[in-house]
Amino acid sequence: MSYAISAEPLVDIGANLAHDSFDADREQVIHRAAAHGVAQMVITGSTEDSSEKAARLAQQSEHKLFSTAGIHPHHAVDFSVQSVSVLKDLLTLSHVVAVGETGLDFFRNYSAPSVQQKSFEAHLELAIELQAPLFLHCRDAHQRFIDILKSVVDHLPPAVLHCFTGSRSELHECLELDLHIGVTGWICDERRGTHLLEIVGEIPKDRLMVETDAPYILPRDLDPKPKDRRNEPMYLAHIVNRIAQASGQPASLVAQQTTTVARRFFNLAPIKQEALS
Ligand SMILES: [Zn+2]
DSSP: OOOOOOSSOEEEEEEOTTSGGGTTTHHHHHHHHHHTTEEEEEEOOOSHHHHHHHHHHHHTSTTSEEEEEOOOGGGGGGOOHHHHHHHHHHTTSTTEEEEEEEEEETTTOSSOHHHHHHHHHHHHHHHHHHTOOEEEEEESOHHHHHHHHHHTTTTOOOEEEOSOOOOHHHHHHHHHTTOEEEEOGGGGOTTTOHHHHHHGGGSOTTTEEEOOOBTSOOOTTOSSOOTTOOOOGGGHHHHHHHHHHHHTSOHHHHHHHHHHHHHHHTTOOOOSSSOOO
16 A cells, blocks of 8 residues: 555645654655655744754755744743744744744643733734734634634734634634634544534635644554654645545645645745655
């Protein structure tokens, strides 16, 4: 058995390639992704250090890799006034294309909700000041998340809620705020993702993007399952196939549309060749 390959170039808008689980074989991971149709990736920054590491990785990549700069709600406790200037410096680089990830995660509350909110609001302020796209995270915090976004909606730059896992009504509240939606392999999870199969077709084509969130959220229906359970960007085509089935469209069309949206959203520079195989 082998994994799905996309004939159309894909963009993985959320890959945590700065994560230390990729330290030993990052080059091979990037090469495998390209061989499976992933032409470009946006590396997620989730702390000051990982945002810097992500920017360094993207810098050497000739427009194949880009990065975000932000502090994940889990790490909001580490957010300080100095963080803003670190992130702001990174965002002056042309390959650092979004503020985030930022948002709220009340599932684990590694940082207290009030601390998360403060960090989230500072990220919003920064994105508004720079008019940079926002890469957002929300788990078990929908109402507070929506309320905070509503308070700044008139100034909000383009924003994507990555790894959407919510309900139909939550989806439509996000769409009413003009959010883009990122779909991961959560949609492949027969225990907790089946509702996404029913609603993914309701996301307007010009607002849907795809991502792996690697090394997290390994699609549960991969065959064979990788022994180390680590998710990789190479599985993005598998996720696209699942979205295509669920929304009754050819996978090539979903690939084309999500790539067009991602390149416009993050304003990605064109690449010389679509995939390195
Ligand atoms: Zn996230």
